[in-house]
Amino acid sequence: MKKFLLPLLFLFLFLLESLFVQYIPPEVFGRNYILVPHFLFAGILFLTIYSGRKYGIIYAAIFGLLFDIIWIEIIGIYFFLFPFIAYLISKIMHVLQTNIIVAFLVSLVGIALLELGVYEMNFLIHITTLEFMSFLEIRFYASLILNAAFLLIAAYPLKRYFESFAESLRDE
Template identity: 40%
Template structure:
């Protein structure tokens, strides 16, 4: 039963992202910001740093495919980007001293990378029209602020859960 808690948390986060977008009113802060919750990606990045990297890469690929099927018009982009983000964050955590600040930094770096690549693919493939300054101010910065808030809320309890889970699996 304990083995199902982690996939359940990731699935719950996957659905919370879509609910969050549906219930967040547009222009909530007096601006037409585009807030993109990457709650699932934040959890996957924390997992990549604190848990078993290879297992996290599998979770990232599976949920990336589900994300593509459920949300996007370009199938395969999140299937590739989620594992890349997890891999980059896991490698950076090994190079840098792993703590809450480096985890936050790598999370925001990876979210910025994912958002920028998705922006580029939307420009190239779907012919969406948004210049880079507009993307930065209307979408990227508000998205990073939202995900920083989420990271601060979930990091300590989720990291503690992952470390306990890792100890249990090593002892088994």
């Protein structure tokens, strides 16, 4: 049963991102920040940390491709970066302890890598002309704060769910 709930959880996070973007006001705290939610990717990173590399990379590839098909005009950026960063995070977690604070911090690093990777890819293929310092001020820091707030709320429930998911996989 838990195997069927996992895709539904990620589909919910995918839809939550799009709803958040649709209903967030364009001017936050008196300035025009670009807030980019990565709730789905944070969930994938927690899956990678608590359930294992295999499931993390598979779901990262599937939802990276879905993200590219639906939202991005160039297929491949998220399809490549989601699994690649999930793989890096799984390697990092072999060295570190798997507790919720480390998972929170490592997930924020993964989200930061995703943001930087997407910016660099868009800058290289001339989709954006935004300079790096402007990118940091307008999008990067605001997005990290938003995703950190989401992780503060969702980290413990995600941890509990993925630990029970991993336990059910071991029982099979």
